[in-house]
Amino acid sequence: MAAELKGYSLAGLVWGDLGSSAPHRPAICFHGWLDNAASFDVLAPLLQSAAAGAPDSSSVIAVDLPGHGKSPWHAAGQGYPVWGYTYELKTLADGMASPVDLIAHSLGGTLALCLAAAFPEIVRSIVLLDSPGPMVTPENQIASQLRDGVLSRDKIRPSRQFTSIGDAVAARKKATPELSESALTILVERNLAKCESHYEWRTDPQLKLTSDLRLSETQVEHLMRAVKCPVLSIRAERGLLPLKFFEHRMGYLQNVDSLQLPGHHHFHLEEETAPAIADAILTFWKGL
Numbered sequence: 001m002a003a004e005l006k007g008y009s010l011a012g013l014v015w016g017d018l019g020s021s022a023p024h025r026p027a028i029c030f031h032g033w034l035d036n037a038a039s040f041d042v043l044a045p046l047l048q049s050a051a052a053g054a055p056d057s058s059s060v061i062a063v064d065l066p067g068h069g070k071s072p073w074h075a076a077g078q079g080y081p082v083w084g085y086t087y088e089l090k091t092l093a094d095g096m097a098s099p100v101d102l103i104a105h106s107l108g109g110t111l112a113l114c115l116a117a118a119f120p121e122i123v124r125s126i127v128l129l130d131s132p133g134p135m136v137t138p139e140n141q142i143a144s145q146l147r148d149g150v151l152s153r154d155k156i157r158p159s160r161q162f163t164s165i166g167d168a169v170a171a172r173k174k175a176t177p178e179l180s181e182s183a184l185t186i187l188v189e190r191n192l193a194k195c196e197s198h199y200e201w202r203t204d205p206q207l208k209l210t211s212d213l214r215l216s217e218t219q220v221e222h223l224m225r226a227v228k229c230p231v232l233s234i235r236a237e238r239g240l241l242p243l244k245f246f247e248h249r250m251g252y253l254q255n256v257d258s259l260q261l262p263g264h265h266h267f268h269l270e271e272e273t274a275p276a277i278a279d280a281i282l283t284f285w286k287g288l
Helices: 043-051 082-094 107-118 139-155 165-175 181-190 217-225 243-250 274-286
Strands: 012-016 027-030 059-063 100-105 123-129 192-194 199-201 231-238 256-264
Touching: 012 043, 027 043, 027 082, 027 107, 043 059, 043 274, 082 107, 100 107, 107 123, 107 217, 123 274, 165 181, 165 199, 181 192, 231 243, 231 274, 243 256, 256 274
Parallel strands: 027 059, 027 100, 100 123, 123 231, 231 256
Antiparallel strands: 012 059, 192 199
């Protein structure tokens, strides 16, 4: 069972004994867009129980990224560009026994790549879960991208309200219909704030705004080529993006092993598909 992450500016969950005096290297997990730390509620216990007793890995940490779950929101107008998370995630990693192992899903994978590219000394390895890196905007569309991003700020909407947790689960089901009821409930319960007469999403409404700027494909290539640590890329068989795109992006990395496992984009949150992912990660770690 996970405990809340205490003593850090970002909220999160911990499996294992983070406060142990024994030397250990915790694995840190980054979730996807509009998800939260509970995204690793199925996978993390499998990794922690298997790694218990190992000299350098005795706990798994999943953070609520800024603007998600129970973590603070960014200031109005600051937004959430993918590179804008790096300072907060570096600060978190600096508080751990460095270098750290990262496990990152979807958007979280992009953030892990940014952190490892800019600060290779603090990242020992990365596991990418159905994450081929950043979304891009062609260089000749930068002006229209900026225009759309700025104008979208006038359309920001307050957090949606629900009369029950069941209503919130049903709303999330429309956005991610492939998720099982149990997986949906895990994600939704952590992402709801209880008010006097209703529930509402904890996520910052700014997360749904159009990005002012995105990286170009050339910038993504240079970013990923700067990642020096070993990377394990696990693509979901029924993931969001084509295999050829994954293969192209993984070709930018210097030291990567790639494989494909059954499941949908959130395959790490399903009890049927998470064990195979855990086995692949543990095998990868043993080879470091």
